[in-house]
Amino acid sequence: MKTWVKKSIVIMVAFLTFGLITPTHEIWEAFDQNPSNRASIGPSSGTSTALAAEHENSGDEQLQIQEEAIDYNALLVDAAREQSYIKFGTKIGPKISNEFDSIIFPKMEEAIAMTVANLDDQTAASLTISERPSGNYGEKIFNVINNETGTDLIRFHVRTEKRPQEGYYYNFHYHSVEDNFMAHNNLGDIYWEKNTPPKWLS
Structure with missing residues (x-):
């Protein structure tokens, strides 16, 4: 209904009743029950409710899909980095962190990714990182x-090696269940110095 008609009716009712009766919203709702009086532009209120419900349902489906699409590899990698730095402690960590992050850790990520890639989703979801570095x-x-x-x-292991005339190195490597943990898969070395390195976790 056009606004000027509504305003005219309100004024006319107020004038005829000397202001004792004012039109309520019920009048307009009753008037709008007639489909011929509804605006032809935009969806009806029933349609908008249906669209809102449909949008809500699609949001629930998207949330469920997001929950299903968990990146197990990323979760393992984050935990792996955390455990590595726990092992290094405050004495070793700051000194080797740059080389570890740029050389060793990408190879660790690659080894973890290869392992997770060969597993089904249920098995991948059950993987975890041990929490007690030695x-x-x-x-x-x-x-x-x-x-x-x-x-x-x-x-994943790191061995402290003393090399004659050079000093101490950290040799990072891993062992896999594929060969019953026999092979020594090298990830790389980081030089410490000629003096004896501190103990892990210190």
């Missing part, structure tokens, strides 16, 4: 573990 001069950084079976898939 201290002192122990080699263990972390293991990638299948929680369903309790078995290790990959074991």
Whole structure:
């Protein structure tokens, strides 16, 4: 209904009743029940409700798809980095962090990605990173573990090596379940210095 007609009716009712009765919203709602009086532009209120419900349902479906599309590899990689730096501690970490991030860690990521790529989604979802790197001069950084079976898939280690006339190096490597953890898969070396390095976790 056009606004000037509505305004005219309000004024006329107010004038005829001397202002004792004012038109309420119920009058307009009753008037709008007649389909011929509805505006022809835009969807009806029923249609907009249906569209809102449809939009809400599609939002739920998108949320469900997002929950299903979890990047298990990224979760493992984040935990792997955290455990590596826990092992390095505050004495070793700051000194080797640049080389570790640029040379060693990308190779660790690659090894983890190759392992996850060969697994189905259910098995990939059950993978986790061990949380106890070895201290002192122990080699263990972390293991990638299948929680369903309790078995290790990959074991990441770092060995402290003293080379004559050169000094100390950290040799990063991993062992895989594919060969029963026999092969020594090299990730790279980082030079420390000629003096004895501190213990891990220190």
